[in-house]
Amino acid sequence: MSQITLQVEEKPSNKALIVTRLFFKETMRKWQAFIWLVFPIMITVMVCLANSEPIPGTGMHAFDYAFPGMVVYAGGMLVIRSATSFASGKKSGLLDRFDTLPIGRGNIFLGGVLSDTIFGALSIGVMFTLGYAALGVHVASAGALLVGFAIGMLFSIQSIGIGILIAAFAKTPEAASTVSMVIIMPMLFASGSFFIFESSIVYFMPAYWAKQVFFQLVTLGNGLGDPMYSSTLIGSGATAIAIPLWGGLLILVAFTVALLIAGIVTFQKKTAL
Amino acid sequence: MMQQVNITETEIVLDTKDASNSTDINQVPCPEIIAKGLEKRFGQLRAVDGVDLEIPAGELFSLLGPNGAGKSTTIRMLTTLLVPDAGEATIAGLDLRKQRAEIRRKIGVCPQDVVVAELLTPEENVAFVAESHGIPRKEAMRRAVALLEQFGIAGRKTAAKNLSGGMKRRLNLAMALVHEPEIIFLDEPSAGLDPQARRVVWDFIRDLKGKDSTIILTTHDMEEADALSDHIAILDSGKVIASGTPLELKEKFGIGDVLEIQFAGHDAAEAAKALLKGNASVSGITDNGNQRLLISVVGGLEAVEALQRAIMTEAGGVRNLNYRQNTLEDVFLQLTGRRLRD
Numbered sequence: 001m002s003q004i005t006l007q008v009e010e011k012p013s014n015k016a017l018i019v020t021r022l023f024f025k026e027t028m029r030k031w032q033a034f035i036w037l038v039f040p041i042m043i044t045v046m047v048c049l050a051n052s053e054p055i056p057g058t059g060m061h062a063f064d065y066a067f068p069g070m071v072v073y074a075g076g077m078l079v080i081r082s083a084t085s086f087a088s089g090k091k092s093g094l095l096d097r098f099d100t101l102p103i104g105r106g107n108i109f110l111g112g113v114l115s116d117t118i119f120g121a122l123s124i125g126v127m128f129t130l131g132y133a134a135l136g137v138h139v140a141s142a143g144a145l146l147v148g149f150a151i152g153m154l155f156s157i158q159s160i161g162i163g164i165l166i167a168a169f170a171k172t173p174e175a176a177s178t179v180s181m182v183i184i185m186p187m188l189f190a191s192g193s194f195f196i197f198e199s200s201i202v203y204f205m206p207a208y209w210a211k212q213v214f215f216q217l218v219t220l221g222n223g224l225g226d227p228m229y230s231s232t233l234i235g236s237g238a239t240a241i242a243i244p245l246w247g248g249l250l251i252l253v254a255f256t257v258a259l260l261i262a263g264i265v266t267f268q269k270k271t272a273l
Numbered sequence: 274m275m276q277q278v279n280i281t282e283t284e285i286v287l288d289t290k291d292a293s294n295s296t297d298i299n300q301v302p303c304p305e306i307i308a309k310g311l312e313k314r315f316g317q318l319r320a321v322d323g324v325d326l327e328i329p330a331g332e333l334f335s336l337l338g339p340n341g342a343g344k345s346t347t348i349r350m351l352t353t354l355l356v357p358d359a360g361e362a363t364i365a366g367l368d369l370r371k372q373r374a375e376i377r378r379k380i381g382v383c384p385q386d387v388v389v390a391e392l393l394t395p396e397e398n399v400a401f402v403a404e405s406h407g408i409p410r411k412e413a414m415r416r417a418v419a420l421l422e423q424f425g426i427a428g429r430k431t432a433a434k435n436l437s438g439g440m441k442r443r444l445n446l447a448m449a450l451v452h453e454p455e456i457i458f459l460d461e462p463s464a465g466l467d468p469q470a471r472r473v474v475w476d477f478i479r480d481l482k483g484k485d486s487t488i489i490l491t492t493h494d495m496e497e498a499d500a501l502s503d504h505i506a507i508l509d510s511g512k513v514i515a516s517g518t519p520l521e522l523k524e525k526f527g528i529g530d531v532l533e534i535q536f537a538g539h540d541a542a543e544a545a546k547a548l549l550k551g552n553a554s555v556s557g558i559t560d561n562g563n564q565r566l567l568i569s570v571v572g573g574l575e576a577v578e579a580l581q582r583a584i585m586t587e588a589g590g591v592r593n594l595n596y597r598q599n600t601l602e603d604v605f606l607q608l609t610g611r612r613l614r615d
Contacts (some may be wrong), residue, residue, distance in 0.1 A: 010409035018404045022397075029392040030434065093388040097448075100352050100373060100382040102407040164567055 001249040005111025015103050020118070023085065025118055036081055037123055039132055040074035048135050060219075064138040067195035068215040071148070072207050074127045075120060075156040076188050080180040082116050082163025089177035090167065104138060109264050113160055120156030124149060140221025148218035155210035159184070164263030168270045170195050178262040196231050209266070213248045217241070224249070291430045299448060303457060305330040305487040306351065310360035313346050320346040322511035323360070328504070331344040333478070335498040337601065338508035345385055345490035347508070348460050350603040351489070352382045367456055375443075378406065381454035385461045387441045391434035395426050395444045398433055407450035413451075420447045423477070438472035446474065450481070459490045463497060465557075475501060493530065495601035507605060514608050526607050527599035529556045529569040530577055534584065534594050541590025548588050564592075592593065 051062035089095045131137040170176035189209035202208040216222040227240040228248045286377040305328040306328040313321040321343040328334045336344040349355040354371040362369040365379045389398045398415045403413035421427040499519050506516040534543040542564040549555045555574035557566040
């Protein structure tokens with residue numbers, strides 16, 4: 001009796017996934033990865049300690065109001081990560097080496113963005129665990145957590161876009177890192193993510209839309225049709241603006257798409273063969 | 274008797290080899306690389322100025338020239354990293370301007386600087402290149418391990434950044450070879466290596482020559498070009514100033530082999546000069562002072578031996594005698610009036 005055995009031939013991996021795997025391994029083996037994950041935790045714990053007083057009539061503490069800003073801050077840190085990573089690829093010649101391989105720029109970008117997105121998910125996941133599991137931050141419902149995670153990820157992807165945009169102009173990873181700090185920190189402050197900032201400037205800051213939509217949907221449990229407020233403080237100082245929460249969500253998506261495309265197109269233009 | 278067919282897996286992969294890849298025995302073999310009038314400018318600088326190349330398949334072809342001659346720019350154009358300002362080229366029959374993606378499937382590139390993912394292990398780096406060429410992951414890893422074993426850096430689970438300079442260079446080279454490319458571009462592969470590591474790289478390049486790949490090597494090291502090349506193109510200021518086999522170049526442009534003789538006295542030196550005057554094998558005599566003559570000899574070793582015998586018997590007074598073969602350095606000196614390292 002003869003027996004014929006046919007074996008599966010292993011298929012080649014998807015090229016974007018090969019690049020993603022390479023970038024992600026590189027990211028996780030950097031000592032800075034630890035800092036990028038731990039630093040938002042440190043800041044969050046400090047903000048928690050400094051904002052422990054209850055807010056009368058709400059059943060919440062001041063830190064419940066501040067936490068969405070902390071999530072946005074964790075996502076914003078990806079600007080620095082992406083900017084240094086893409087600038088480093090440009091400076092070290094790795095991008096050139098990739099360009100001699102049959103990968104294609106599309107897969108290189110997709111791999112880079114996916115890798116940073118996974119890191120962003122990790123970072124947002126750590127923040128959620130810290131906030132909602134360890135520090136007991138108020139959340140409207142369990143389902144709202146998923147919405148919050150999605151908003152956090154959306155802002156993370158937006159940050160990756162800003163990072164790539166900075167890397168397109170930066171000559172070295174060090175310059176990219178410095179410029180990223182100079183850009184992202186004022187943007188976060190001016191968005192009202194760290195403290196209440198009643199100014200029309202906030203509407204030009206992508207982080208405002210992420211923080212405010214997150215806060216109202218996840219912490220307060222507002223519906224998508226409810227009006228957005230000018231600042232985190234819902235009450236005496238804040239005013240409702242003429243945009244409903246679904247509109248704010250759309251603006252956040254628009255900022256994300258626009259900044260990601262701007263980053264990729266500019267980087268491609270600056271490094272095109 | 275009933276036969277039992279046991280299909281253990283559900284997927285059967287058929288080998289659908291592209292018919293266009295099959296070799297037609299009636300087809301005249303084409304050069305693997307043809308470049309005509311390649312030009313590249315950076316601002317006012319003409320880095321490459323009308324370079325013509327014809328590189329036969331299976332050869333090791335060297336671009337030899339000093340720093341800034343345009344070697345790396347030429348390679349960067351041929352490897353699709355730079356778009357030529359003028360001229361045209363075909364790589365393995367593919368148009369350099371229109372079929373860049375296809376060309377990348379056929380080539381392996383070892384850049385001048387070590388370019389690796391510093392935090393990945395050597396095996397991960399090499400396997401990445403293999404996978405990017407469509408080699409499945411397990412096979413990519415198997416090839417990476419086998420290749421790195423040949424290079425003496427297998428089994429190192431450390432990040433590439435922790436390797437020594439020589440090991441990094443070998444890793445850089447391994448990444449260009451793992452997918453067994455049809456055409457291999459080596460941009461100064463042994464630059465900065467110690468003599469021992471350089472020999473290892475040379476031996477590996479010699480092995481590659483026997484495996485049907487076409488190799489294009491850039492170097493400013495005449496010894497490397499001489500030792501490894503089938504053909505050489507000498508570049509200077511962005512132009513090809515001479516090309517041929519190492520022997521052809523030395524015969525055509527060299528000053529001949531050099532016989533250096535130190536005489537015991539002035540009279541013996543003068544007698545030797547008189548003896549050599551008009552000799553057909555002597556292409557030039559340089560008096561270096563202190564009774565030392567540099568005699569350029571054409572006609573190879575036989576002519577050198579004949580001259581040596583004549584001088585020793587007829588002029589006499591030879592205190593010291595030194596012989597060296599004509600080198601590509603001499604060829605370059607003859608062609609440009611400068612040394613390669615100037």
